Amino acid sequence: MKKTIKHTIAASSLLLMLNVLQTNAQVVPTTSGVNLFCQGSDLDLGTPPANTEWIVRYSSTETTTPTTTLVLTDNSIPAADLETGYYYISTVGNAANPEICESDMATVPVYVFAPLTVDFDAEDYCIEDAGDQTFTADLTTTDAYTTYAYQWFTVNGGVETAIVGATSATYTPDPDINPNTTTTYRLKAGYSVGSLTYCSSAEDHEVTVLPKPSTPTITIGGGATGETL
Numbered sequence: 001m002k003k004t005i006k007h008t009i010a011a012s013s014l015l016l017m018l019n020v021l022q023t024n025a026q027v028v029p030t031t032s033g034v035n036l037f038c039q040g041s042d043l044d045l046g047t048p049p050a051n052t053e054w055i056v057r058y059s060s061t062e063t064t065t066p067t068t069t070l071v072l073t074d075n076s077i078p079a080a081d082l083e084t085g086y087y088y089i090s091t092v093g094n095a096a097n098p099e100i101c102e103s104d105m106a107t108v109p110v111y112v113f114a115p116l117t118v119d120f121d122a123e124d125y126c127i128e129d130a131g132d133q134t135f136t137a138d139l140t141t142t143d144a145y146t147t148y149a150y151q152w153f154t155v156n157g158g159v160e161t162a163i164v165g166a167t168s169a170t171y172t173p174d175p176d177i178n179p180n181t182t183t184t185y186r187l188k189a190g191y192s193v194g195s196l197t198y199c200s201s202a203e204d205h206e207v208t209v210l211p212k213p214s215t216p217t218i219t220i221g222g223g224a225t226g227e228t229l
Contacts, residue, residue: 025062027084027109029145029193034109038199043077043110045089052091052100060085062107084112113199114143118189120171124208130175135205137169139189149192155184155204179211 027034037043048054054075057066066088070077077087087108093100117140125133137150152166163171177183185207190200 026060027086027111029111029113029191029198031109031111034111036193036198037082037110037112039112039115040079041082042073042079043082043087045072045075045077047075048091051094051097052103053094055090055092055102057088057105058083058085059088062086062109066105082110082112084110086110111145113145113191114141116141116143116148116190116199116201118187118201118203120185120187120203120205122185122205122207124210126210127179127212130173130177130209133173133175135171135173135185135187137187137189143191145191147192148189149197149200151188153186153188155186160186173207177209179209182206182208 025031029036035043045054045056054072056070056072056077058068058070059066060083063086066086070081070087087110088105089108090103090105091100092102119138119140120135121138122135135152139148148169150167150169152163152171153160154163155161171185171187173183173185183206184204186202186204188200188202190197192198
């Protein structure tokens with residue numbers, strides 16, 4: 001009997017813990033049904049059903065009782081007000097139709113990516129060092145999500161060409177590039193969620209392969225002078 005009571009208490013505690021965790025869950029880019037936005041974008045709800053208007057409430061964590069009500073601008077949540085969290089959206093009769101009751105709330109999880117700054121380390125190099133070159137991505141962001149996708153390109157006349165297989169944070173240039181050749185390299189990177197990339201940014205650098213100088217002509221002076229004894 002005591003074991004049964006203990007098991008029941010343990011099961012109840014586990015269910016309570018799971019309910020608390022679920023209730024307080026925060027939105028991440030992999031949350032089921034999440035809507036992903038780049039910082040600076042509005043969330044457009046479109047036109048509400050006839051004779052109604054939108055009511056939008058917000059909570060940073062999942063809840064059944066959101067208390068923050070947002071003011072819309074032309075049926076949109078302005079970029080300045082859009083945050084990561086849960087939006088609870090319902091309709092109610094507009095001023096001309098006050099008899100229409102408020103609908104149930106739809107739950108809309110939203111994640112807003114912070115801006116991503118892309119750069120990479122790449123400098124001109126001598127032809128004899130061609131086999132030792134590696135370009136390395138340098139990404140800067142305040143976002144907590146740190147799964148990225150990369151693609152390296154060459155750019156010629158403004159036209160970019162993806163380098164096949166160059167999809168990691170580092171890239172090794174072709175060691176057989178001729179001396180005195182200048183190549184524009186481009187790195188694009190963004191947040192990787194599933195099979196897609198979001199809120200990407202890019203950076204270009206020109207890199208020149210420097211020729212090996214010819215053997216210098218050296219005239220030695222200051223040596224000992226021979227004499228006849």
